[in-house]
Amino acid sequence: xxxxxxxxxxxxxxxxxxxxxxxxxxxxxxxxxxxxxxxxxxxxxxxxxxxxxxxxxxxxxxxxxxxxxxxxxxxxxxxxxxxxxxxxxxxxxxxxxxxxxxxxxxxxxxxxxxxxxxxxxxxxxxxxxxxxxxxxxxxxxxxxxxxxxxxxxxxxxxxxxxxxxxxxxxxxxxxxxxxxxxxxxxxxxxxxxxxxxxxxxxxxxxxxxxxxxxxxxxxxxxxxxxxxxxxxxxxxxxxxxxxxxxxxxxxxxxxxxxxxxxxxxxxxxxxxxxxxxxxxxxxxxxxxxxxxxxxxxxxxxxxxxxxxxxxxxxxxxxxxxxxxxxxxxxxxxxxxxxxxxxxx
Amino acid sequence: xxxxxxxxxxxxxxxxxxxxxxxxxxxxxxxxxxxxxxxxxxxxxxxxxxxxxxxxxxxxxxxxxxxxxxxxxxxxxxxxxxxxxxxxxxxxxxxxxxxxxxxxxxxxxxxxxxxxxxxxxxxxxxxxxxxxxxxxxxxxxxxxxxxxxxxxxxxxxxxxxxxxxxxxxxxxxxxxxxxxxxxxxxxxxxxxxxxxxxxxxxxxxxxxxxxxxxxxxxxxxxxxxxxxxxxxxxxxxxxxxxxxxxxxxxxxxxxxxxxxxxxxxxxxxxxxxxxxxxxxxxxxxxxxxxxxxxxxxxxxxxxxxxxxxxxxxxxxxxxxxxxxxxxxxxxxxxxxxxxxxxxx
Numbered sequence: 133x134x135x136x137x138x139x140x141x142x143x144x145x146x147x148x149x150x151x152x153x154x155x156x157x158x159x160x161x162x163x164x165x166x167x168x169x170x171x172x173x174x175x176x177x178x179x180x181x182x183x184x185x186x187x188x189x190x191x192x193x194x195x196x197x198x199x200x201x202x203x204x205x206x207x208x209x210x211x212x213x214x215x216x217x218x219x220x221x222x223x224x225x226x227x228x229x230x231x232x233x234x235x236x237x238x239x240x241x242x243x244x245x246x247x248x249x250x251x252x253x254x255x256x257x258x259x260x261x262x263x264x265x266x267x268x269x270x271x272x273x274x275x276x277x278x279x280x281x282x283x284x285x286x287x288x289x290x291x292x293x294x295x296x297x298x299x300x301x302x303x304x305x306x307x308x309x310x311x312x313x314x315x316x317x318x319x320x321x322x323x324x325x326x327x328x329x330x331x332x333x334x335x336x337x338x339x340x341x342x343x344x345x346x347x348x349x350x351x352x353x354x355x356x357x358x359x360x361x362x363x364x365x366x367x368x369x370x371x372x373x374x375x376x377x378x379x380x381x382x383x384x385x386x387x388x389x390x391x392x393x394x395x396x397x398x399x400x401x402x403x404x405x406x407x408x409x410x411x412x413x414x415x416x417x418x419x420x421x422x423x424x425x426x427x428x429x430x431x432x433x434x435x436x437x438x439x440x441x442x443x444x445x446x447x448x449x450x451x452x453x454x455x456x457x458x459x460x461x462x463x464x465x466x467x468x469x470x471x472x473x474x475x476x
Numbered sequence: 477x478x479x480x481x482x483x484x485x486x487x488x489x490x491x492x493x494x495x496x497x498x499x500x501x502x503x504x505x506x507x508x509x510x511x512x513x514x515x516x517x518x519x520x521x522x523x524x525x526x527x528x529x530x531x532x533x534x535x536x537x538x539x540x541x542x543x544x545x546x547x548x549x550x551x552x553x554x555x556x557x558x559x560x561x562x563x564x565x566x567x568x569x570x571x572x573x574x575x576x577x578x579x580x581x582x583x584x585x586x587x588x589x590x591x592x593x594x595x596x597x598x599x600x601x602x603x604x605x606x607x608x609x610x611x612x613x614x615x616x617x618x619x620x621x622x623x624x625x626x627x628x629x630x631x632x633x634x635x636x637x638x639x640x641x642x643x644x645x646x647x648x649x650x651x652x653x654x655x656x657x658x659x660x661x662x663x664x665x666x667x668x669x670x671x672x673x674x675x676x677x678x679x680x681x682x683x684x685x686x687x688x689x690x691x692x693x694x695x696x697x698x699x700x701x702x703x704x705x706x707x708x709x710x711x712x713x714x715x716x717x718x719x720x721x722x723x724x725x726x727x728x729x730x731x732x733x734x735x736x737x738x739x740x741x742x743x744x745x746x747x748x749x750x751x752x753x754x755x756x757x758x759x760x761x762x763x764x765x766x767x768x769x770x771x772x773x774x775x776x777x778x779x780x781x782x783x784x785x786x787x788x789x790x791x792x793x794x795x796x797x798x799x800x801x802x803x804x805x806x807x808x809x810x811x812x813x814x815x816x817x818x819x820x
Contacts, residue, residue, distance in 0.1 A: 286630040286765035289646060293803045300807070302633060302646045420764050421630035459637045463644070 150205050155190040156213040156472075158182055159206050161238045162231065163193040163219055163367060167359040169377045170307075170393025171221045172370045177306045178219060178250055179367070185465055186472075189215070193367050199234040203241050213475045215468065216242040220250030220284065220306050222392060222414050226257055226265035227330060236272035243276045246471040248464075251284035251303045253414035254291050266295060273298055280467055285417035301463050304422050307396045308457045315382035315401050322350035322386040325357055325394035331410040334390050341437055342388060350385060357391050386448060392418060395429060399455070404428045404447040406440070426455055494549050499534040500557040500816075502526055503550050505582045506575065507537040507563055507711060511703040513721045514651075514737025515565045516714045521650045522563060522594055523711070529809055530816075533559070537711050543578040547585050557819045559812065560586040564594030564628065564650050566736060566758050570601055570609035571674060580616035587620045590815040592808075595628035595647045597758035598635050610639060617642055624811055629761035645807050648766050651740045652801045659726035659745050666694035666730040669701055669738035675754040678734050685781050686732060690788075694729060701735050730792060736762060739773060743799070748772045748791040750784070770799055 151157075160178065164171040175193070182191050194202035206216075218238050223231045239247055256266040273279060273296050281296060282303040283289035292300045324343075326334065343352055357377070359365075365373060381387060382401035387394055390408045392415040398405030405428065409416050419431035427450035434440050495501075504522065508515040519537070526535050538546035550560075562582050567575045583591055600610040617623060617640050625640060626647040627633035636644045668687075670678065687696055701721070703709075709717060725731060726745035731738055734752045736759040742749030749772065753760050763775035771794035778784050 286646070287768070290766060290801075290804055293806060299810070302630070417764065420761065422634060424631070457634075460634055462637060466643070 150192070150209055151190060152209065153190070156188065156215075157210075158186070158189045158191045158215045158217060159194060159202075159210070159242075160191065160217040160219060161194045161199060161202060162234055163195050164221075165196050165364050165366065167363065167365055169357040169359060169373065170391065170396070171219070171223075172365055173307045173374050173377075173393060173396070174221050174250070174305065175219050175367070176370050176374055177309050178217070181306060181309050181461065182217075186468060195366070196231070196234065199237060203237060207241065210242065210245060212245065213472070214245055215471065216245050216247045218247075218249050220252050220282065222253040224249070224252040224269075224288075225255040226262045227255060229265060232265065232269060236269055239279055240272040240275045243278065245278060246468070247276055247279040248467070249279065249281045251282040251305050253284060253288045253412075253418075254295070255412045255414070256295070270296060282464065285414060285421050287413060287417040301467065303464050304457050304460050305392070305396060305418060307393065308399070308422060309461055310400055311458070312400050312402050312452075312455050315379065317379060317383040317401075319383055319385045319403075320351065321384055322346050322352055322388060323381070323384045324352065324354040325387060325389040325391050326354060327390050327410065328356060328358070331412070332390065333411050334408050338435060342440070345437055345441060346386075346388075355380075357393055357397075386444070390415070395419065395423070395431075399423060399426060399429055402428060402452045404444075404450065405430070406443060406447060407431045409433060422457060422460070427451060427453060494536070494553055495534060496553065497534070500532065500559075501554075502530070502533045502535045502559045502561060503538060503546075503554070503586075504535065504561040504563060505538045505543060505546060506578055507539050508565075509540050509708050509710065511707065511709055513701040513703060513717065514735065514740070515563070515567075516709055517651045517718050517721075517737060517740070518565050518594070518649065519563050519711070520714050520718055521653050522561070525650060525653050525805065526561075530812060539710070540575070540578065543581060547581060551585065554586065554589060556589065557816070558589055559815065560589050560591045562591075562593050564596050564626065566597040568593070568596040568613075568632075569599040570606045571599060573609060576609065576613060580613055583623055584616040584619045587622065589622060590812070591620055591623040592811070593623065593625045595626040595649050597629060597632045597756075597762075598627070598639070599756045599758070600639070614640060626808065629758060629765050631757060631761040645811065647808050648801050648804050649736070649740060649762060651737065652743070652766060653805055654744055655802070656744050656746050656796075656799050659723065661723060661727040661745075663727055663729045663747075664695065665728055666690050666696055666732060667725070667728045668696065668698040669731060669733040669735050670698060671734050671754065672700060672702070675756070676734065677755050678752050682779060686784070689781060689785060690730075690732075699724075701737055701741075730788070734759070739763065739767070739775075743767060743770060743773055746772055746796045748788075748794065749774070750788060750791060751775045753777060766801060766804070771795060771797060 163175045179191055218235050256262045279298045281292050281298050281300045283292050283300055284305045289300060289302045346352060378397055378401055381397045381403050384403055387398045387403055387405040390410055395405050395407045407415050416431050423429050428447060430443055430447055432443055507519045523535055562579050600606045623642045625636050625642050625644045627636050627644055628649045633644060633646045690696060722741055722745055725741045725747050728747055731742045731747055731749040734754055739749050739751045751759050760775050767773050774787055774791055776787055
């Protein structure tokens, strides 16, 4: 699929590995080492996007655990033509504070370069803690007048505009830059892909009643898009794991999930998928914004088993069709192109 | 509320009325003469927005029936600092071809000035006719490299990006620039505000069953946001009619509607409102994008009367709260400011 460029920082000795040449550079911060395959896919496809659209740029990835050293190393070599990015995902806000702290550090440091917060969902809780964290982010983000925040759903777009003074642009999740394709996998069984984190709202009793109706027709399995092994992923290992993940989804007759990226992987593999919500609607909104017209994908807030049966029947009998969200990445390309032109 | 500026074109002798002075001008085309109060509110609030945010501009409205004469007259006096607009609404596409034709004429004429298509929903049908009309619009819009299309819901944002090469920006319906306020009206009864047009999808039999449950608690009335009298509205008469419309909504205990702007008027008057869909989801999407967190408003695709009863109970017992979408108009202000700065 893609050739990995030679340089990315994956050790504490990161600065030593930074290339010294005249090529313009894209520094992507926050690249996940943790085993959430949704976030891994996001960082992989961000690179695919950037290297395809801006091939003369050297794409350099800075691992999440290397944020501090990475900032220091990049400061040494960055020039005006370079671009700074922070990976997308569903972790802007106070639910994953370690990531939010890294993001603040990056945004408030590289204030003279185009800085792009790749497509995110945002959620600051309405608690004293959430409000305090929000103010910290506001202070950090507002220092950077070259910062553009990309929102991957309309709810996040509205919330980011309310929260930050920066320019906000509405762009799909980066993984949706890939187009659905036919996988040569034989399909069998139904796969539950379910969260085990603080965003989970699906009752286990409800999941049990879904199993009761599904086991009449399918062999059942349960998993999560967060892997248990390996315990760490790097840009060198993520592509193979991503392709395995797609193969796994592509070999199912049906996906039942509360994971946004399980839905996205179902989109890419043309696998029927019924998505339920998380604690703040990030999958729901992205579904209605970008995926509502895909015949084999459906979002549901339903809890009535009889009604769900009907939804599943519709999904599993749907004809597949082409789907292409690439035109919706045009505003992102335009922002980057404009910056490049201004520097030339 | 607002003072109407002295100049707008409302007769065939329009060109004679165009002001000859050095003030920069905003020419707003497509100002509705027809009696859809949603569209009237849109054109009124667009003016309120523009005159508040850019007070040194002279705001000139060109009536829908005056499009051709208006284009001719504006061509005579337009200078580089001037801005061209076409009013927002839910009529971009092939459902209201007379309006779409006027829009094409405006966009393909004033190609050297910032041209803003105010927030719209878009719907081209997947028919030979729809495709043909779409190509005509593509040809016309693509002639104007200074044209910015504002989409008022995420579905329209996605569709416009797929359809047009122009810059697309995601902005709420203009009427949502106004904030909800407390009206001093005594509330009584439930009001059905229902379409009588090609976008209608609510069955009369379903409406009847709603009436059966509602008439136990409320006196019922049925109306539409399209007035029967007067037969024509101008910028001089629309504000009073808009205020009457708000008063009417504010004096209800409950609104049941399939009209997007009946929901918006309910937002502004803090009136409980249950919204059902139209043929292509324009109200539904705008609800989820901008209004989902308003306690007294709900969108529903439900047809089960027992479930609707629960939804209505939640709505009518909801506490009101503040709501402000003004931060979401910032990208529109930024586009205009940037253009003004470039001309200075």
